[in-house]
Amino acid sequence: xxxxxxxxxxxxxxxxxxxxxxxxxxxxxxxxxxxxxxxxxxxxxxxxxxxxxxxxxxxxxxxxxxxxxxxxxxxxxxxxxxxxxxxxxxxxxxxxxxxxxxxxxxxxxxxxxxxxxxxxxxxxxxxxxxxxxxxxxxxxxxxxxxxxxxxxxxxxxxxxxxxxxxxxxxxxxxxxxxxxxxxxxxxxxxxxxxxxxxxxxxxxxxxxxxxxxxxxxxxxxxxxxxxxxxxxxxxxxxxxxxxxxxxxxxxxxxx
Amino acid sequence: xxxxxxxxxxxxxxxxxxxxxxxxxxxxxxxxxxxxxxxxxxxxxxxxxxxxxxxxxxxxxxxxxxxxxxxxxxxxxxxxxxxxxxxxxxxxxxxxxxxxxxxxxxxxxxxxxxxxxxxxxxxxxxxxxxxxxxxxxxxxxxxxxxxxxxxxxxxxxxxxxxxxxxxxxxxxxxxxxxxxxxxxxxxxxxxxxxxxxxxxxxxxxxxxxxxxxxxxxxxxxxxx
Numbered sequence: 001x002x003x004x005x006x007x008x009x010x011x012x013x014x015x016x017x018x019x020x021x022x023x024x025x026x027x028x029x030x031x032x033x034x035x036x037x038x039x040x041x042x043x044x045x046x047x048x049x050x051x052x053x054x055x056x057x058x059x060x061x062x063x064x065x066x067x068x069x070x071x072x073x074x075x076x077x078x079x080x081x082x083x084x085x086x087x088x089x090x091x092x093x094x095x096x097x098x099x100x101x102x103x104x105x106x107x108x109x110x111x112x113x114x115x116x117x118x119x120x121x122x123x124x125x126x127x128x129x130x131x132x133x134x135x136x137x138x139x140x141x142x143x144x145x146x147x148x149x150x151x152x153x154x155x156x157x158x159x160x161x162x163x164x165x166x167x168x169x170x171x172x173x174x175x176x177x178x179x180x181x182x183x184x185x186x187x188x189x190x191x192x193x194x195x196x197x198x199x200x201x202x203x204x205x206x207x208x209x210x211x212x213x214x215x216x217x218x219x220x221x222x223x224x225x226x227x228x229x230x231x232x233x234x235x236x237x238x239x240x241x242x243x244x245x246x247x248x249x250x251x252x253x254x255x
Numbered sequence: 256x257x258x259x260x261x262x263x264x265x266x267x268x269x270x271x272x273x274x275x276x277x278x279x280x281x282x283x284x285x286x287x288x289x290x291x292x293x294x295x296x297x298x299x300x301x302x303x304x305x306x307x308x309x310x311x312x313x314x315x316x317x318x319x320x321x322x323x324x325x326x327x328x329x330x331x332x333x334x335x336x337x338x339x340x341x342x343x344x345x346x347x348x349x350x351x352x353x354x355x356x357x358x359x360x361x362x363x364x365x366x367x368x369x370x371x372x373x374x375x376x377x378x379x380x381x382x383x384x385x386x387x388x389x390x391x392x393x394x395x396x397x398x399x400x401x402x403x404x405x406x407x408x409x410x411x412x413x414x415x416x417x418x419x420x421x422x423x424x425x426x427x428x429x430x431x432x433x434x435x436x437x438x439x440x441x442x443x444x445x446x447x448x449x450x451x452x453x454x455x456x457x458x459x460x461x462x463x464x465x466x467x468x469x470x471x472x473x474x475x476x477x478x479x
Contacts, residue, residue: 006296006297007297015292015296019286020389022282022285023343024386024387027380030335031375031376033271033335034375037263037264038376041260041369042260043372048372050360050361051357051380052377052380054356054357055353055384058353058356058357058381059353061418062345062348062349062419063388063389064392066349066389067393070389070392071396079393079396083393087385087389088282088286089282089341090345102305102306104309105308106302106305118294118297118299119294119300119301122290122291122293122294122299122300122301123301123302123306123309125289125293125301126287126291126303127310127314129289129290130287131317133286134317134322135324136279137283138341139279139325139329139338139341140279140283142325143272146329147330147334150330168472171471171475172471173331174427175434175464175470176331176467176468177355178438178467179460179465179466180464181420181423181428182435182438182441184456185443186439186442186443186446187452187456187459189443190443190447190448190449190452190453191446191450191453193450195453198447199447206410206414206417208417210417210418211417211420211424215421216425217422218421218422218423218426219425222425222426238419238422241422245417245421246411246412246415249418250407250408250410253410254407
């Protein structure tokens with residue numbers, strides 16, 4: 001049996017599937033606990049249900065994108081391992097990069113299915129796990145102390161916390177997110193303008209068009225929600241904006 | 256009544272930290288044990304020397320990135336949300352925007368118990384849906400593999416993240432243009448002048464975010 005055939009064998013599906021199933025159980029435990037706690041603390045059940053619905057719809061499209069990452073890696077690492085990596089802890093932009101570096105150090109040069117050996121695979125798999133585990137390690141060691149230092153308000157502040165003008169903490173978090181989005185949009189602009197030579201304007205323009213189209217569609221959804229009082233569109237606005245933005249990439253590529 | 260709610264939330268929060276730690280340690284053990292178990296099935300163990308060399312070349316960068324992510328995202332996500340997010344991954348491209356979107360939709364403020372509940376619900380749901388999508392995808396992979404990998408669709412999937420940030424940019428920039436203009440201009444200029452920085456975009460979030468926070472602080476002080 002070839003190494004790739006072994007990497008797609010039943011025992012590997014069972015090992016990876018069992019770990020994924022365990023993480024799914026953890027998610028269910030946290031959903032049930034948070035929902036019950038929200039109700040017990042007097043939060044509106046309609047709001048809690050909308051949070052669940054919108055988070056689910058929000059995640060479907062990126063989930064399909066991640067599935068493509070699984071498919072992309074399955075050629076050289078088999079299907080079960082990328083399935084595990086991208087279901088648990090992994091990140092789309094991380095896996096291929098680390099797997100490639102690991103392949104070099106494991107002595108097979110590139111992520112080539114024909115060059116893959118059992119030992120190289122085990123080495124790649126372990127390095128992929130070690131490189132990305134630090135967020136979890138920090139969480140175990142410092143999450144509680146860090147959050148305590150920053151401070152979560154007590155529920156007796158609820159009456160004001162939902163209605164009062166927000167404090168700087170909230171503004172700072174929104175600002176951080178604005179900074180995050182700015183960095184990525186800036187990178188798309190920079191790629192288009194200078195990736196093929198300074199101010200050559202010959203780089204990839206598709207990401208910029210997609211940003212524009214999905215932003216435009218989002219503006220329409222916000223208009224429908226706020227001006228036309230169709231609040232239900234909030235549940236699907238981000239996912240639908242993304243879908244239309246992504247479709248624009250396909251259409252423009254066909255032209 | 257108020258006392259009961261304080262006590263209830265404190266008990267809930269303590270239990271969240273306990274469960275979060277236990278589950279995280281268990282998942283860590285499973286993830287680190289899996290390569291050895293798979294190695295045993297395949298009849299070959301990992302080369303620990305190669306793992307060490309590989310860690311020194313790429314692992315240190317990801318370790319620094321993990322520290323930054325921990326410091327930035329933990330307060331944003333709260334206890335339950337951050338334990339889950341670090342277990343399930345895909346933070347920037349999915350969990351963070353999802354939690355921020357849920358927070359805004361529910362109208363809750365960062366650092367409040369309501370945000371703790373909403374963030375946990377949002378990230379747990381998002382993680383579960385991702386697991387289900389991937390499981391279903393892997394199950395149905397043979398029939399849909401050709402369709403999803405068709406060259407015509409590739410530009411769509413290559414642009415998932417721009418599509419996400421386009422939608423989120425409209426939501427966040429429109430009420431906060433005073434905060435957004437400077438980091439957007441600065442980042443665009445930096446990436447135009449040093450295009451090789453696109454390979455380190457996640458690191459550029461730090462100066463961009465710091466600038467945005469600095470401007471928002473000035474606005475906050477002026478409003479007070």
